[in-house]
Amino acid sequence: MLARTVITRRGRRFRGYFPSHKMGRMVAWESLLERDAILLLECSRGVVFYREQPTLIEYADDERLGMYYPDFEVTREDGGLLHLEIKTSAELAKPEVESRFRAIAAHYRRQQRDFRIATEREIQREPLLTNARTLAYVAGRTGNSLPSARVLASKIGYDALPFVDAEAQLGRELVIRLIAGGTLTCDLTLPLAGNTPVAIAMGGHHAAYLL
Numbered sequence: 001m002l003a004r005t006v007i008t009r010r011g012r013r014f015r016g017y018f019p020s021h022k023m024g025r026m027v028a029w030e031s032l033l034e035r036d037a038i039l040l041l042e043c044s045r046g047v048v049f050y051r052e053q054p055t056l057i058e059y060a061d062d063e064r065l066g067m068y069y070p071d072f073e074v075t076r077e078d079g080g081l082l083h084l085e086i087k088t089s090a091e092l093a094k095p096e097v098e099s100r101f102r103a104i105a106a107h108y109r110r111q112q113r114d115f116r117i118a119t120e121r122e123i124q125r126e127p128l129l130t131n132a133r134t135l136a137y138v139a140g141r142t143g144n145s146l147p148s149a150r151v152l153a154s155k156i157g158y159d160a161l162p163f164v165d166a167e168a169q170l171g172r173e174l175v176i177r178l179i180a181g182g183t184l185t186c187d188l189t190l191p192l193a194g195n196t197p198v199a200i201a202m203g204g205h206h207a208a209y210l211l
Helices: 032-043 095-110 128-139 149-156 163-170 172-181
Strands: 016-020 025-029 047-052 057-061 064-068 072-076 081-086 114-118 184-186 197-200
Touching (some): 016 032, 032 072, 032 081, 057 095, 064 095, 128 172, 149 163, 149 197, 172 184
Antiparallel strands (some): 016 025, 047 072, 057 064, 072 081
């Protein structure tokens, strides 16, 4: 159960729900930047679970007690937990906001818990965000008809090859579906095209974090 009702009718910000293939449910977001962050969480192979506004954090702020709800709690492949805040760089530049999050970050350090703030500079990098949108679109439609890694290796081998060569042998749609399904891996900060290396996912290739 969430510690806070996420979607409200107050304010003028965009709000909505994202159909998460990874979580198997609708995930609430309260800004377009949060929605974009969800796309990166969906595509991060090292992220096994995430949830929005998971719990209330109480922290000391100039001898006062502050209350804070992190935007996301992320469970990593190694079992570690991260609380993630999504803010625009313009908002973070406001003195009162910067002061508040300095106190919040200090609280997490004292508790020896992982916390970070992600802005549009990390979230909306290109071509990363476009790639994440492309993969999220097909993630729920990968189906059971995708070739296994063994069958795939008989066609393209286990060594990395340029995206353009994989596309020529398998077709672009299948390559995209295989990346979305985790059978193929590539650096999503590079274009899904041209000479970007593509390989069959093996072990540690899955432990990737895009945020």
